[in-house]
Amino acid sequence: MKASRRHFLRHSAAVTAGFFGLDQYLASAAAKVPRIAPWGDLQKDPHRIIDLPAGFRFRVLSRTGDRMDDGFNVPGQPDGMAAFPGKDGRVILVRNHEIGHAYWELGPFKDNKKFPEKFDRSLSYDPGDEEVQPFVGGTSNLVFNPKTGDVERQFLSLTGTDRNCAGGPTPWGTWITCEEPADLVSEWGRKHGYCFEVPASDEPGLTKPVPLKAMGRFRHEAIAVHPDSGAVYLTEDRGDGMVYRFLPKEPGKLAAGGKLQALKILDRKSVDTRNWTGDAESFPKRKRFRVEWIDLEDTDAPLDDLRLRGVEAGAARFSRGEGMWYGSKEQVGEEAIYWACTDGGKVQKGQIFRYFPSSAEGTAGETEQPGEVELFLEPNDTDLLRNGDNICIAPWGHLVICEDTGGTNSIRGVTPKGEFYTIARNGMNGSEFCGACFSPDGEWLFVNIQKPGLTLAINGPWHKSAKAS
16 A cells, blocks of 8 residues: 555654654653642452542443434444533433444444334435435433433434534533544535534434534534634544634524634744654644634535645644633633644644634734634653543543543543643443543533443542642
């Protein structure tokens, strides 16, 4: 197979690190990054599901294939997720299912090659036809009672989409689910690569699928919303991807359309933030750069070239943008949008960036008062971080990172000072953690283990970590 440029850069970086001594390189990097253990060491789970510190416990809320209240099965590949306040203290989880067209057997129907009898095909975004089977990606909702620790109901909330990987919650109480198609050029049925909005409902019923086309067609990953301006930020899971901003015509009404833009870094010649080569042009940590947002055209991108045209116009290039989360001033000390770049950094094990919105975000005043971007974390130490994916902000203001690597995956915590600690470890297999999010009262952490497809609820002395920072 012909080697790609990305493979060449990875190989070159590895050879360079090996030349100077990889062990010494990693030891040097690790020495600069502090570690803490707010709850002590992780304890082996006798059930071999998830290892947690002493004093913590977990419940398995849902398994792929379980029968739901609407008669459908819990779909497979649970991924991004958010928790919303429900009635009488209940918590409503809206959960993605990253099911591609080739993995129809993981869908919600008994025979996913065709719909159940009397199913309303208009409730599927891409129902297929005589020659093409239906797409069965989408979302499901789960209603959790934190007083009893029980699931009171769960049901399918969106179907007919493709590889719903991550997304993000909105301030108005909905979930934006994002498609991440493997192929954006070939047409199997309808076009895919869009965002969809799903209500955080506690009543069974499918959402009418409406693609938010103005938010662009690309390999979407996650979103975060700036509550004051209504701006929506978006990541792209490509090795040469961009970070986007969507300015809606009407804040809170995304289906009404708007303008899609790409992040450009001012005062810097290089547009590359990935740091793969480790040369003098590396993007520095903990240094803020002013930002300009470039307007994008032809955002439906039938040739899957939106990111290529954006970079040509000066937009910054990021390595596999994945999880994204909004942090308020009250939570993290200074309002910021955080996102993970899964294989960024000198050893390709992950970076965390953050964007500080302008006081005039999304308006003409940005010219005089631009927002700023910063590479917040790049530890280059696999004991600290391995391919961070989904993220969220803990109630005590720490960043929580789910790992998605080929080996043992953990859930990491990071203090505002950049101190790392481990919250949990996958005790059953090498599958990724995803969808980490906290209940509105901060007492429960919800997370998915994508394979074989478990949704867990964890509680314990969370707030002890705040004292440690």
